[in-house]
Amino acid sequence: xxxxxxxxxxxxxxxxxxxxxxxxxxxxxxxxxxxxxxxxxxxxxxxxxxxxxxxxxxxxxxxxxxxxxxxxxxxxxxxxxxxxxxxxxxxxxxxxxxxxxxxxxxxxxxxxxxxxxxxxxxxxxxxxxxxxxxxxxxxxxxxxxxxxxxxxxxxxxxxxxxxxxxxxxxxxxxxxxxxxxxxxxxxxxxxxxxxxxxxxxxxxxxxxxxxxxxxxxxxxxxxxxxxxxxxxxxxxxxxxxxxxxxxxxxxxxxxxxxxxxxx
Amino acid sequence: xxxxxxxxxxxxxxxxxxxxxxxxxxxxxxxxxxxxxxxxxxxxxxxxxxxxxxxxxxxxxxxxxxxxxxxxxxxxxxxxxxxxxxxxxxxxxxxxxxxxxxxxxxxxxxxxxxxxxxxxxxxxxxxxxxxxxxxxxxxxxxxxxxxxxxxxxxxxxxxxxxxxxxxxxxxxxxxxxxxxxxxxxxxxxxxxxxxxxxxxxxxxxxxxxxxxxxxxxxxxxxxxxxxxxxxxxxxxxxxxxxxxxxxxxxxxxxxxxxxxxxx
Numbered sequence: 001x002x003x004x005x006x007x008x009x010x011x012x013x014x015x016x017x018x019x020x021x022x023x024x025x026x027x028x029x030x031x032x033x034x035x036x037x038x039x040x041x042x043x044x045x046x047x048x049x050x051x052x053x054x055x056x057x058x059x060x061x062x063x064x065x066x067x068x069x070x071x072x073x074x075x076x077x078x079x080x081x082x083x084x085x086x087x088x089x090x091x092x093x094x095x096x097x098x099x100x101x102x103x104x105x106x107x108x109x110x111x112x113x114x115x116x117x118x119x120x121x122x123x124x125x126x127x128x129x130x131x132x133x134x135x136x137x138x139x140x141x142x143x144x145x146x147x148x149x150x151x152x153x154x155x156x157x158x159x160x161x162x163x164x165x166x167x168x169x170x171x172x173x174x175x176x177x178x179x180x181x182x183x184x185x186x187x188x189x190x191x192x193x194x195x196x197x198x199x200x201x202x203x204x205x206x207x208x209x210x211x212x213x214x215x216x217x218x219x220x221x222x223x224x225x226x227x228x229x230x231x232x233x234x235x236x237x238x239x240x241x242x243x244x245x246x247x248x249x250x251x252x253x254x255x256x257x258x259x260x261x262x263x
Numbered sequence: 264x265x266x267x268x269x270x271x272x273x274x275x276x277x278x279x280x281x282x283x284x285x286x287x288x289x290x291x292x293x294x295x296x297x298x299x300x301x302x303x304x305x306x307x308x309x310x311x312x313x314x315x316x317x318x319x320x321x322x323x324x325x326x327x328x329x330x331x332x333x334x335x336x337x338x339x340x341x342x343x344x345x346x347x348x349x350x351x352x353x354x355x356x357x358x359x360x361x362x363x364x365x366x367x368x369x370x371x372x373x374x375x376x377x378x379x380x381x382x383x384x385x386x387x388x389x390x391x392x393x394x395x396x397x398x399x400x401x402x403x404x405x406x407x408x409x410x411x412x413x414x415x416x417x418x419x420x421x422x423x424x425x426x427x428x429x430x431x432x433x434x435x436x437x438x439x440x441x442x443x444x445x446x447x448x449x450x451x452x453x454x455x456x457x458x459x460x461x462x463x464x465x466x467x468x469x470x471x472x473x474x475x476x477x478x479x480x481x482x483x484x485x486x487x488x489x490x491x492x493x494x495x496x497x498x499x500x501x502x503x504x505x506x507x508x509x510x511x512x513x514x515x516x517x518x519x520x521x522x523x524x525x526x
Contacts, residue, residue: 162358169324169352169427170375171345180374184362262362263403 051231056238059231066220071239074209074216077133078201078243081140085197088141089148090190097156097182098174107153114146118204122211133215136208143204147193155189156182188262191255198251202244270338271299272425272457273306273323278332280318291482292318295332298476298485305451305458307468307475311518315483316461320429323459324352337424344424348376351423351456355433357410359402365389365413366398372421388416391450408439415447419454426451426458432467444470445499452496465514469493470502477517487517 033053039045040052047055060067092110096103118139129135159181167177209218217236224232275298281291292315300306310316321327322334325341336344344350359368369388373380389395392412402410411431418426431447432440444467451458451471462468468475469491477487489510493501501507 160356160358160360162354162356163360165321165324165326165354166352166358167375168326169345169350170372171348171350172375176375180371181360184360187362261401 048228048230051234055231056234060235060238067235067239070215070217070220070236071243073133074202074205074218074240075243077136077209077216078140078205078247081137081205082144082197082201084137084141085144086148086194089145089193090152092145093149093152093156093186094178094183096153098178110146110149113142114149118143119207119211122208126212131212131214135212136205136214136216139208140201140204143200144197147196148190151189151193151196152186155186158189159185188255188258191251191258195248195251195255198247199244202240202247206240270302272302272304272337273298273300273459274333274335274338275299275319275322276333276335278319278322278329278334280315280322280327281330294482294484296478296483296485297332298488300457300459302457303455305460305471305473307460307462307472308478309462309465309468309475309514309518310478310483311480312463314478314480316478317429319478319483320427320459320461323425324350324427348372348421349424350427351418351421351425352427353411353414353418353429353431355430357402357414359410359413359417361402364399364401365394365405368402368413369417369420372417376421378421385420388420391453392416393446406439407435408443411435411443412446415450419450419456422454423456426456428458428460430462431460432464433462440464440467441499447471448497465511465518466502469507469510469514470497470499475514477514487514489514 036053040050092106096106096110121142122135122139125135125138129138163181163185167181172180205216206218206221209216210222211218213219213222217240221233221236224230224236275296278293278296279291280293281289284290296315296319298306308316308319318327322329323336323341325345334341337349341350360371363371366385366389369385370380386398389398392415394409394412394416397405397409402413405413415428415431418428432443435443448471460468460471472491475489475491476485477489478484479486491510492506
């Protein structure tokens with residue numbers, strides 16, 4: 001049935017056509033860039049107050065190695081922290097699911113831990129782990145932990161109607177219930193957690209880098225704004241935005257794919 | 264095939280089941296109910312909604328424990344049959360797992376029982392329920408009737424000793440429901456498993472069962488037992504005979520006594 005639909009349906013747009021359409025969706029961003037350029041030129045703003053967008057891109061173009069190195073550093077730490085938070089959040093949600101006693105212990109701790117503003121944790125963590133990459137990694141992991149813990153926890157209970165009784169009558173053991181029923185049921189919620197956590201991962205990494213001033217885009221932003229190098233500061237922001245948007249788009253398409261199959 | 268001299272497949276002795284409600288009151292679903300299902304017998308439990316007929320079935324499935332009295336399945340406690348994966352069940356909510364294909368859903372009981380999947384048995388059942396060609400489809404791509412066929416195939420796949428059907432066609436439209444009854448009659452005739460069907464449809468009970476047991480409204484209690492006189496295999500035309508219509512009227516009167524109210 002789906003085959004005939006594809007055969008009779010409209011032809012898929014060519015690659016060029018699709019890229020064109022995607023760019024068209026971002027015309028708002030192009031408009032902002034044009035307005036920004038016009039604002040700076042018409043008001044004759046000082047470069048320190050507000051550089052022209054063109055100058056920001058020129059700075060990136062002139063220093064590709066510097067930008068790439070800092071971008072990779074931040075991206076690596078953000079991804080690493082995301083994965084650590086994912087593993088911790090998912091594991092603890094599964095442990096809380098598996099026993100009422102563990103649930104009573106872990107859920108309040110998880111909630112309290114997640115309510116502490118991450119900025120307040122930076123000085124403490126930095127004392128413990130040192131003013132380095134480990135602390136940035138820990139900050140991102142802590143930020144990512146909460147959505148995975150909460151959404152996986154609730155997803156493990158979102159079972160298809162009647163399936164819990166079905167598994168009981170089939171004589172399923174606890175681990176079979178987990179792997180055949182609860183975990184697959186939780187997957188749509190888990191991808192929501194992934195989307196929320198990845199939107200914050202690069203932000204979290206940059207805040208930590210900014211406050212500790214060690215390495216990566218956050219440190220670059222901090223150093224550049226201290227030196228009134230506004231073009232570079234904005235350049236760092238542009239790189240972070242590109243990273244965040246790319247990650248977000250990838251995760252959203254994964255989420256859509258899961259949703260398509262699961263519902 | 265019906266042999267009521269041997270130990271019955273299902274035996275209810277003076278079973279009472281009450282539930283404690285959140286507001287502290289007690290709801291009695293069944294009072295002092297005794298009934299039995301012989302080996303290879305198809306028994307339909309007929310009753311108004313809320314008469315405890317589903318509770319009765321859940322007691323057989325080991326999903327509930329009786330407040331007093333005893334439930335024996337094949338002379339043993341229901342839990343023992345559950346552990347041995349000897350019960351087949353199908354609910355009104357088909358309880359198919361949306362992320363699995365038709366074939367994988369039917370194979371699920373093998374995986375839960377920890378047995379190797381018998382591919383020929385699975386394919387045989389897919390053919391028997393008329394779903395050949397839909398093996399790779401997902402539940403959401405199927406109609407309501409087709410989903411129930413999958414659920415019935417799944418309930419039969421481990422060749423259970425007891426088949427429990429809880430309003431399996433309750434959510435279907437009248438035409439599909441009648442068609443599914445004809446199909447189930449054919450499928451059941453191939454295996455002749457001891458079966459307990461819970462329904463509130465009089466025609467369904469009469470067409471499918473060897474014996475119809477009518478329960479009264481809350482609290483549930485056996486008010487009538489009827490031996491169905493139609494020989495097997497039953498042709499759908501049996502539903503058009505005068506005798507069938509007369510029995511439908513009788514049972515409907517038992518279910519909802521008009522008490523000379525004038526309608």
